[in-house]
Amino acid sequence: xxxxxxxxxxxxxxxxxxxxxxxxxxxxxxxxxxxxxxxxxxxxxxxxxxxxxxxxxxxxxxxxxxxxxxxxxxxxxxxxxxxxxxxxxxxxxxxxxxxxxxxxxxxxxxxxxxxxxxxxxxxxxxxxxxxxxxxxxxxxxxxxxxxxxxxxxxxxxxxxxxxxxxx
Numbered sequence: 001x002x003x004x005x006x007x008x009x010x011x012x013x014x015x016x017x018x019x020x021x022x023x024x025x026x027x028x029x030x031x032x033x034x035x036x037x038x039x040x041x042x043x044x045x046x047x048x049x050x051x052x053x054x055x056x057x058x059x060x061x062x063x064x065x066x067x068x069x070x071x072x073x074x075x076x077x078x079x080x081x082x083x084x085x086x087x088x089x090x091x092x093x094x095x096x097x098x099x100x101x102x103x104x105x106x107x108x109x110x111x112x113x114x115x116x117x118x119x120x121x122x123x124x125x126x127x128x129x130x131x132x133x134x135x136x137x138x139x140x141x142x143x144x145x146x147x148x149x150x151x152x153x154x155x156x157x158x159x160x161x162x163x164x165x166x167x
Contacts (some may be wrong), residue, residue, distance in 0.1 A: 029089035034072070036081050036105070044072045044086050048101070051088055058097055058154055063134045065086075069149050070130055071103035074149070079105025080147065090155075097155035098136065106146040 030051050033164060034040040045065040051060050075084045085104040092098035131138055135151035140150070 014139055017051050019121055029087060031088075032086040034084045034086060036071075036076050036079060036084050038076055040084075041069055042077065044068050048086070048088055052099075055090065057099065060155065063153055064099060064101060067101055067131055067134055067153070068103070069129070071101070071149050071151070074128075075103050075105040075107070079107045079146075081106035091152070092155070098152040100150060100152050102150040104146055116117065150155045 024034050025107075030047075032044060034044055045068055048068045049061045049064050052058065054063055057064075057132075065144045070086060072086060074082065087100070089100040089102075090097065091100045131151055134153070136154045138149070138151040140147060142147050
């Protein structure tokens with residue numbers, strides 16, 4: 001797994017990527033507008049899980065919902081917004097399909113998230129560390145009065161060695 005922190009999110013899916021994924025009758029991206037309320041964190045998880053199952057990406061539900069939960073929680077706690085936007089999209093290429101998750105809030109650019117090293121007794125501060133461990137890539141971007149945090153997950157699971165269990 002390689003983690004890349006970049007200023008620009010992965011682009012939305014191109015027409016060839018959509019065709020390679022098939023099922024063109026199913027949207028290749030979805031957006032959710034949520035009130036910046038802790039009660040809507042579970043709504044975001046449920047909606048992301050439902051869309052992934054619709055896209056036959058059940059194997060990504062656990063990681064994608066955990067990433068979404070962490071990003072939405074950060075946006076609710078630190079985003080200074082009334083509304084948080086969550087987007088989910090199929091992107092990448094036919095040989096390297098990716099799932100893109102973005103969360104946008106109205107947090108000022110000088111308050112960009114950073115991976116912390118919390119003490120073992122700390123109750124908070126592990127969200128971006130979890131994101132870093134699960135995502136194939138992630139990053140942040142600013143613009144139009146807010147910030148966007150994005151993460152990608154590889155759609156194709158890495159092959160495991162049956163003898164060692166390693167990827």
